[in-house]
Structure formats: C-alpha cells, structure tokens
Amino acid sequence: MKSNKQGWIVVAAGAGINLAFGVLYAWSIFAGKLQETLGWSNTETSIPYTVAIIMFALVMIPAGRLQDKIGPKKVVTIGGLLIGLGCILAGSMTSILGLTISFGVLAGSGIGLGYASTTPPALKWFPPEKKGLISGIVVGGFGLATLYIVPLSNFLLSRYDVFTSFRIMGVIFLCMTLPLAQFVKNPDKPVVSTNKDAKPPVEDRTVGEMLRTKQFYMLWFMFFAGATGGLMTIGSLKPIVKVMLGESAALQLVAFAAVANALGRPMAGVISEKLGRGKTMSILYVLQALALFLFNGLNSFATVLIAAATIYFAYGSMLSVYPSACADNYGTKNLGLNYGVMFSAWGAGGVFGPILGGRIADATGSYEMAFYVSAAILIVAAIMGLFYKTSQVRHSYAVTRNG
Numbered sequence: 001m002k003s004n005k006q007g008w009i010v011v012a013a014g015a016g017i018n019l020a021f022g023v024l025y026a027w028s029i030f031a032g033k034l035q036e037t038l039g040w041s042n043t044e045t046s047i048p049y050t051v052a053i054i055m056f057a058l059v060m061i062p063a064g065r066l067q068d069k070i071g072p073k074k075v076v077t078i079g080g081l082l083i084g085l086g087c088i089l090a091g092s093m094t095s096i097l098g099l100t101i102s103f104g105v106l107a108g109s110g111i112g113l114g115y116a117s118t119t120p121p122a123l124k125w126f127p128p129e130k131k132g133l134i135s136g137i138v139v140g141g142f143g144l145a146t147l148y149i150v151p152l153s154n155f156l157l158s159r160y161d162v163f164t165s166f167r168i169m170g171v172i173f174l175c176m177t178l179p180l181a182q183f184v185k186n187p188d189k190p191v192v193s194t195n196k197d198a199k200p201p202v203e204d205r206t207v208g209e210m211l212r213t214k215q216f217y218m219l220w221f222m223f224f225a226g227a228t229g230g231l232m233t234i235g236s237l238k239p240i241v242k243v244m245l246g247e248s249a250a251l252q253l254v255a256f257a258a259v260a261n262a263l264g265r266p267m268a269g270v271i272s273e274k275l276g277r278g279k280t281m282s283i284l285y286v287l288q289a290l291a292l293f294l295f296n297g298l299n300s301f302a303t304v305l306i307a308a309a310t311i312y313f314a315y316g317s318m319l320s321v322y323p324s325a326c327a328d329n330y331g332t333k334n335l336g337l338n339y340g341v342m343f344s345a346w347g348a349g350g351v352f353g354p355i356l357g358g359r360i361a362d363a364t365g366s367y368e369m370a371f372y373v374s375a376a377i378l379i380v381a382a383i384m385g386l387f388y389k390t391s392q393v394r395h396s397y398a399v400t401r402n403g
Contacts, residue, residue, distance in 0.1 A: 007125025007191070011134060013183035014118035015141035017076060020176040021111045022145015023083060023169065024052060025258075027103075029153040033162040034099075044096055046358075050351065051104030052111070053231075057347020059112030064120070064340030068333075072117035072184045079117065080177025082110030087170030091163040103166075114177065115142070116343075117184065119323050120335040124190040128202075131327055132269030136320035143262030143316045147255065190332050202391065204331030210338050215329050218388050220345045222281055223322050225381035227349025229292055229374035230315025232357040232367075237308060240367060249301055253308055260309035264316030269324060277325040278388030281318065285382035288314035289375035296368040318346075329391040 031045035067075040086107030093099045119138045126134050152172075156165035210216050237257065241250040264284075272280040291307040298304045326339045353374065360370040 014138040018141030048104040052108030053350040055108030060340035063116035064336030067117040075117040076181040079110040079114030084174030091167035131324040132273040136266030136269030140265040146258035204333035222381040223345035228353035232353035257312040261312040261316040264313035265320040268317030269320035278385040282382040282385035284314040289378040292371040292375040
C-alpha cells in the first residue's frame, strides 16, 4: 500500500511537470506578437520553435541515460531550471539568434531532460499490466497544457509586451517544475505483477540490443508516421480553420481538440493493454488517415471538430502507447535511454511534418496535398501495426516462479 501511494505521487508529479512542458504550445501565440513587434516573417518566427523541437528530441537520448544513472529527480530539476531560465532569458532577446538560443536551445533542452525523466520512473512503481494507463496519465499533462497555456498567454500579452510576458512565463514554469521535481524518484526495485496468470517480466535489454531487433524499427516508423501527420495538423490547425470557419470557431475548435489530445493518452494506454499496441495504433492510424483525407472537404463546425479531434486523439495516443511498447520489448531498467532513442521518431516527424505542410501550402495555397501525403504514410504504418508482435524474451526465473 505504501509503495502504491508513493507511486501515485510520482505519477501526479510527472503529470504536473508535463503541464509546464506545454510551453511549446504557446509559441504560435507569441510568434504573432513577435511579428507585430519586430516585423519578423512567418519563417523567421518558426526558427526558435523548430530548434526547440529538435533539441527536445535530441536531448531525450542523453537525458534517458542520465536519469538511468543519477536518478530522475536531479534530471527533472535541471530540466525545469533550463525551461524557466530559457523563457526568462528570451524576454531580453530581440534577435532571432538570441531567441533561438534562449527558447530553442535552452528551453527545448529543458523539455527533453524533463520529459525523458517523468514516465520511466512512474512505470517502475506499477506492475506491467498498468503500463498503458500510467504512461497515459503522466504524458496526459503535456496534452492538457493547451487548455491553460493558450488563455494564459493571451492574458499576459493583452496586458504586457511580448518580452515581459516571456519573463513571467519563465517564473511560472520555475514555480511549477522545481517543487514537483522533488517527488519524482525510482522505487528501490521495479514492481512486478502479483497476478499468478501474468506473463513473466521482459528481460532488460540495452540500447545496442534494442537496435538489433526488428520491433524497434517497426515502432520507430509507426511513431514517425503518427508524429508527421499529428504535428503538421497541430501546427496549422488554427489558421486553416480560421479561413474555413472564422477566428472564434478556430479558437473553440483548438481547445476541444486539445482535450481529445489529452484523453487519447490514458484511454489508448488502457485499450492497448487489452487489444495490443500494434492493433490499437493500426485502428487509430486508419481513422486519422481518413480524417486527413476528408479534412479539406469539410465545411461545418461539427464535421471539422470530429476530424480534428480524431487526428489529435490518435496523436495523443502514441505518446502513451510507444513508451509502453518500449517497456514491453526491452524492460524498464534501461527504459529512459531506450525510449529516448525511440523518441527520435517523434523529432523526425516533428521536423518533417510541418516543413512538408508549409512547403506544399506555399506552393499550392492549400494543405490538401500535404494531408494526402501524411494519410498515405499513416496507412503504411497501420498495415505495419497489424504485423507487429512484442518480443518474447523473458526472464527464465520468472517462468519458473509462475510455473
């Protein structure tokens, strides 16, 4: 009971910390003010954000190793400091280079450090059959961030200039992350299932051993496919819907879609425990591809909302299913580093998707063809998911113990 109580404290702290990492969702709002204040173009204001995504994904790899070695509390604390100080420093920068270093490099690295160190320790406090639910709750904080960070950003920018707003956001993030980081820790030993019918635990494997399995490359491509379509849509949804239905409808729709993003994480985590990781993502990817195929032909708030919510739900689902799938195949001992390497798929999709969408939109005046390309990639990933099977390498002592 005691360990279970402590485990839920770690889960709650991780979800709260991930709420602060949603600073990425505020960039589109700040970018508009930067354009007004400094006269920057869309391309110029996208540079710090793009660098932040790249740093987020890149730092996940060393951060995973670091939290495996020195413990997640220290790594999350460093991450919180970098996010807060990066935003505070951004409040003193008036050049693209300055904002790229402060927000892109420092804050982006902080997000990578913290995100890599919240889910792995939480998973270790619970038996394997709860991996999907626990990872979904922890990363759900990131998805819910839009609900508070967008109105908070608008509130600050309505009363202060963009630079003062950056500094205030930095202080808020420091106050959110640093106290919560002190509750993030690993158990003395990972919790194993007490269910006599449960499968034996998976043998812990190193990153080198992981890279020699076909499951890694299947999961990597599937993760990349979902991130490409999801992040392209997230980055362009508001301006697209603004043209289709107006400013007010766009703001409402983004808020509703954010809820779908957050709900997808714990719900898909639980469903994937029953249905299987590959089949769960196959179903969601088919629905996401269908929504992308139809999106540009929709013309009512209800139909656009359903399509956007489907895309956001499937995108959010990935962020609980893939860390769980990583633990399924390679154990929890090296989960920080192993998932950090797998998470590079998200970084690749996060760069490829928005660039693909932007270039096609610039050339054709519409995101329609970009959505078609993303949908085709998702269909390939969905087919791959049907053939995906979890590694069966398990501890021999556990097999003996369970008969």
